Amino acid sequence: MSPVAFETELLEQIAKASDEAALEAIRVGALGKKGSLSEKMKALGSTAPEERKIAGAALNVIKDKVTDAIAARKVMLQESALGARLASETIDVTLPVRPERQGSIHPVSQVWEEVVQIWGDLGFSVAEGPHIEDDFHNFTALNMPPEHPARQEHDTFYFNEREDGSRMVLRTHTSPVQIRTMLTSKPPIRIIAPGRTFRCDSDMTHTPMFHQIEGLVIDEVTHMGHLKWALAEFCKAFFEVDDVRMRFRASHFPFTEPSMEVDINCSWEGGQVKIGVGNSWLEILGSGMVHPNVIRHGGLDPDKYQGFAFGMGLDRIAMLKYGIPDLRAFFEADLRWLRHYGFRALQVPTLPGGLS
């Protein structure tokens, strides 16, 4: 067989090899120790040097061509095998992923963090006090001596009388924290006190437990102008509006003098409340300059120290901001409600990043 025919036959075989095993058999049959090409190489030894040189060169050329052809064919066969495998390996990408539960943060907790962000920026720290209070901190120290008519309006929860005749109450407001703070810290004081409060009252808009946030500033210079400014800045920051109109109405709280209630403008268009637009007024908080008697009960001299205090409903401002219609639902732990009105675990309110 001529070298050309030999080469042609080998290359044809390689081209026809249908898989890697057949290709390997061809490689062994040609290039293996006893392969046809190897045999031809060996046979060269018995030929004349001149002839050997020429024939050897020709055989080496064939060997290179065959080797390259095998390698090329191998790559092609591998590609085609991978192609076939991939073609058979398909999934339905529309099948649902493995379930992961989505937890949530309660709106009251979210709003707690929001108000702390805002007041914290003005240097207000967060103070706390016990829910089970004594009469002194909840009433007397706040300028509501026994039999004060305002006490009756508080719908107080009482505990049973102790042996010494005293009886504890559930705090009816967060204001006792004012007294506790004044008694344990030195002015200047700037605190907020968010927390649970309790009143023996239950109807469409009242629940026996709810949340308030108290604010207190005590120093030697703070006056009602500061109070108005602070509340206006709070409302703008909390409701995330550029401007909000406020109406300050003279009012009465035993623990502040002068006292004022604050309304903000809103619209009720479409049954949904919108803060900062429209011409309706919405009462949002009570406030005033801390009463001299309260400062005195806090162990400070009212001739030297003065300041303001305010209180508002944490649940209420959450309802207003997020359009939550019913206070009672806050405390019912209905999963549908928690998931709908709740917040993602990583949705942490910050002032630079936005509160909502």
Next chain:
Amino acid sequence: MKFTFSWLKDFLETSATIDEIVEGLIGVGLEVEEVHDAAKALAPFKVAFVQKADKHPNADKLRLCVVETDEGTVQVVCGAPNARTGMKGIIALPGAYIPGTKITLEKGVIRGQESQGMLCSERELLISDEHNGIIEVSEEWPIGTPAAVALGLDDPMIYVKVTANRPDALGVYGIARDLAAKGLGRLKPIDHIAPKGGFISPIGVSLDFPDGDTKPCPLFVGRYFRGVKNGTSPEWLRRRLTAIGLRPISTLVDITNYITFSHGRPLHVFDADKVTGRIGARFANEGESIVALDGKTYRLDPSVTVIADAEGPEAIAGIIGGEHSSCTEATTNVFLESAYFDALRTATTGRKLGINSDARYRFERGVDPAFTPTGADIAVRMILDLCGGEVSEEVTAGSVPNTSRSYTLRKTRVKALGGVDIPWADQLNILRSLGFVVTEAAGGASCSVPSWRPDVQGEADLVEEICRIHGLDKIPPVAMNRAHAITRPVLNPLQKRMIAARRTLASRGLNEAVTWSFLAEKEVVLFSGQRNPALILANPISSELTDMRPTLIANLIAAVGRNQARGFFNFGLFEVGQAYAGDRMEDETLRAGGVRQGMNGERHWSQKPRPVDAYDAKADALAVLEAAGAPVASLQIVAGGPSWLHPGRSGTIQMGPQNKLAVFGELHPRIVAAMDVKGPIVAFEVTLNKIPGSKAKTATRAALNASDLMPLTRDFAFVVDAGVEAEKLVKAARGVDKTLIGEVRVFDVFKLEGGKTSLAIEVTIMPREKTLTDEEIESLSARIVGQVEKATGGKLRA
């Protein structure tokens, strides 16, 4: 406190509109709850004259009327039986909105005849339920007169919410005084001079308290009237009382009610013929009772002040009169009482007896003591004017209690406290217009408080008066200074833990709930075994909310039940809130508690959900502890927990036996059954207060000590007695070489026959300085086996 615009104008000379008055009231702190102005709704309706009312040609029951209105003559089809020629009625023309039917009137054709308007009934105008015929008004009203005027409904009613400190504003006169001070008119002086009386009262008055103490009733003024006629009071009086929601009763009673609302001065009239002997104020005797004007019988005791005659109590002082001596249509001789009663005692009595009255409402807030005789004089004049008869000389016991006091207002104080510049003269004028007697002195003014302002008790109150009348809206806002250029942290460690716990649990798929701090008695017993007397509410709002909760878990379990009842399963709830162990401050702890219920996930095509178990709750508890900064690696985990957990499937995570940080486990089957919820339910509760504070003083971290050499793992399986805890085995293995041995992982646990357990661990060995030789690894393995066998009494499995 309700009144009408015309009533106000009796005391306030003003050209202000109703809207300006409302603005002013809000400004001075008298919150306007409602303004009912019938004239507004009635604006489209006017008086019209029925020139002719003939039978409708096509309908027997209808009439065809020709009606003259101020806009021309129109034809009206009318079905009212009282429509007749020559009457005057109220016409609505096309375009008018009819409040009673809620439709806007249009021209129509009724049985072939055009109807160009409507003659209205009272129901159509929402004045009353009357619909048997059309309204008929007096012929005197000219055509085109607004219906509100012709019907006497043109006097708007104003309802203000008066704060507890302002008894003076519980009378129209006091409200007028505030408005006058605000610049909305001139306060008219009260014309109260009454006749001296022509005879001596046959009934005397007295104050009969022990030891001559007159504090319960310092002053009692009386007048006797003879020959009065007590009938229906005049229309203007009845209209005013009706407008503010009071039912006219008889002239005498209406007069006392009128003065109560005009001047905040409650009075009482007795039928003098039913009074026996002298009348006076005293404490009730034990066992006495009275049938009051509300028809109810009240048992009295010596803490109650009564007005009594020789026969017994005739009225409960300052609260309600008695039925026996009340005035009726037949009354001809009357005894009028105007007395001053102690506010606290009136409040206490009213509350104890459960009586709410206009008199109590005023006395307990503090009526003007100096006005006691004036109020009587006003009543004298009205009774003589409206009922006729003759009046006696005044009889008096006691005297006006002295409430005089004055406070110094410093010139700087309004600016310092109120933050507003008001000229000094204006400040003093405001106080004067409110009735203060002002005497200027160096650096300020001495301000004597009027008798009707019990609320003013110091300089801050004077500042309030000035600011409130001047207008709080005029106080300029002033920025507060920043203590630090850039905000510094304001949260304490516990507050940070609270947030961390919340966000951790939410990120683990639990939904945060906020539940009551209360529990029902039966749940307290279920969870704690017994109630804590210090935590029982004396006045619970319902039988479901009787005690303070000792744990958060009970409410969460109840919430699980409610959600299951709505068809929700396989979920988790948590709460971060307070639990109570007693009524002292330190008994209140902040906890993070949670429950998981059902399967750990929903059914899925690629994996089977499994029921939740105690280890899910343990993972939650550990995650909270980790997030809250507890030293989790060094905490002890011991078997057993509170009684509400399954005794064999619960654990406690603690620093030591004295400091238990958390509990976890499967809910006790008895509780699952008692609370009627579907299991499995697991729960955990971490007490956030108990976690020790971080000792780190700097933010700097320790240097990283990581080896670049390849770690290797070796598996060991041990056969141990059934009671041996895995933790013991893990600790023994880890303790062999703290540098070389990294993680020890339990990867297989199963029970063998004969009460033994097989526990398999994978130990990660981390070469530090050089690769370990086979001999070194063998030696380490042998030591691991030895230590574990020694610590657990177990054997390496062959």
